[in-house]
Amino acid sequence: QTKGATNTSKDEPRVIILATGGTIAGSGESSTKAAYTAGKIPIENLLNAVPEMHKLAKIKGEQIAQIGSQDMNIETWLKLSNRINEIFENNEADGVVITHGTDTQEETAYFLELTVNSNKPVVLVGAMRPATAMSQDGNRNLLDAVMVAASPNSKEVGVVTAMNEAVFAARDVTKTVTTNMATFQSRNFGPIGLIYDGKVSYYYKTLRSPEKKFNVKGLTKLPQVEIVYGYADASPKAVKAAKEEGVAGIVYAGMGNGNFNAPVGEALADAAKSGILVCRAARAGAGRVTLFNEVDDKALGFVVADDLNPQKARILLMLALTETKDKAAVQDMFFKY
Numbered sequence: 027q028t029k030g031a032t033n034t035s036k037d038e039p040r041v042i043i044l045a046t047g048g049t050i051a052g053s054g055e056s057s058t059k060a061a062y063t064a065g066k067i068p069i070e071n072l073l074n075a076v077p078e079m080h081k082l083a084k085i086k087g088e089q090i091a092q093i094g095s096q097d098m099n100i101e102t103w104l105k106l107s108n109r110i111n112e113i114f115e116n117n118e119a120d121g122v123v124i125t126h127g128t129d130t131q132e133e134t135a136y137f138l139e140l141t142v143n144s145n146k147p148v149v150l151v152g153a154m155r156p157a158t159a160m161s162q163d164g165n166r167n168l169l170d171a172v173m174v175a176a177s178p179n180s181k182e183v184g185v186v187t188a189m190n191e192a193v194f195a196a197r198d199v200t201k202t203v204t205t206n207m208a209t210f211q212s213r214n215f216g217p218i219g220l221i222y223d224g225k226v227s228y229y230y231k232t233l234r235s236p237e238k239k240f241n242v243k244g245l246t247k248l249p250q251v252e253i254v255y256g257y258a259d260a261s262p263k264a265v266k267a268a269k270e271e272g273v274a275g276i277v278y279a280g281m282g283n284g285n286f287n288a289p290v291g292e293a294l295a296d297a298a299k300s301g302i303l304v305c306r307a308a309r310a311g312a313g314r315v316t317l318f319n320e321v322d323d324k325a326l327g328f329v330v331a332d333d334l335n336p337q338k339a340r341i342l343l344m345l346a347l348t349e350t351k352d353k354a355a356v357q358d359m360f361f362k363y
């Protein structure tokens with residue numbers, strides 16, 4: 027079948043659900059107690075638990091992993107990205123839904139935003155209450171995610187998360203609350219769409235997506251990038267350890283506008299001099315890290331993460347380093363993607 031072929035209006039949309047575990051597939055002993063284990067319930071059970079979604083689309087499920095997303099890893103990211111590219115190249119589906127834990131959902135979403143080469147919808151979904159809990163949120167979230175993936179309005183929105191009645195762009199969304207259902211937010215930009223009564227309405231679209239996605243086909247690992255956290259009276263030990271480890275990049279989660287104290291700054295400059303790509307990000311949770319504020323990035327050899335949070339800056343830096351070590355080129359990516 028032709029690449030990018032679309033359905034006629036009579037055709038039922040086809041959605042493939044790639045399951046990775048998370049609380050949406052979590053199981054506990056009691057419907058009212060908090061204790062549970064993520065990544066227990068197989069995709070077949072989730073498909074049967076929400077019969078309503080089979081009215082929205084022709085659905086197939088695939089179990090890609092069965093983990094709490096705190097155990098998400100680069101190997102699974104590559105597997106997901108390659109499988110989604112294959113699904114769209116072979117025209118196996120009109121949209122993809124990924125069931126995923128919420129802890130690292132924003133990271134997987136951004137990795138896919140940077141590596142999936144299609145304008146068809148890729149929708150990540152999770153839950154904050156396990157499937158066995160009273161008033162669990164997973165079933166409704168899954169139904170809504172399938173609706174978003176099947177909706178013709180979702181073309182061109184890129185990779186998104188759909189949960190708790192809101193759709194967020196992959197690059198903007200972050201988990202903001204440890205246990206509450208309204209955990210996904212974007213403090214800089216807000217949701218791009220709202221879900222209500224089985225429909226999605228879009229309001230914005232990100233302009234910050236690479237025209238040419240990173241090609242990860244055939245890769246089995248990515249260049250190592252570590253995150254170092256900034257705080258008052260921090261010692262330079264973590265930066266030095268990363269340098270000794272031989273990492274390719276360091277994302278520094280700095281104070282305020284990506285600031286560091288003198289000893290950490292010295293260690294970071296030393297790392298940059300040795301050829302490690304050092305990127306300043308912020309622990310603040312909103313706003314941008316700007317070039318040449320209190321820090322002379324040019325003299326010290328640093329790049330800045332713009333508005334990406336440290337965990338997303340790490341993803342962009344790992345992917346950037348698969349293509350180039352040139353600081354100016356990497357900085358350009360942080361300002362464009």
Ligand SMILES: NC(=O)C[C@H](N)C(=O)O
Nearest residue numbers: 048049094095127128129
């Ligand atoms: N709500 C959740 O999904 C949390 C869980 N630890 C996970 O990320 O898999």
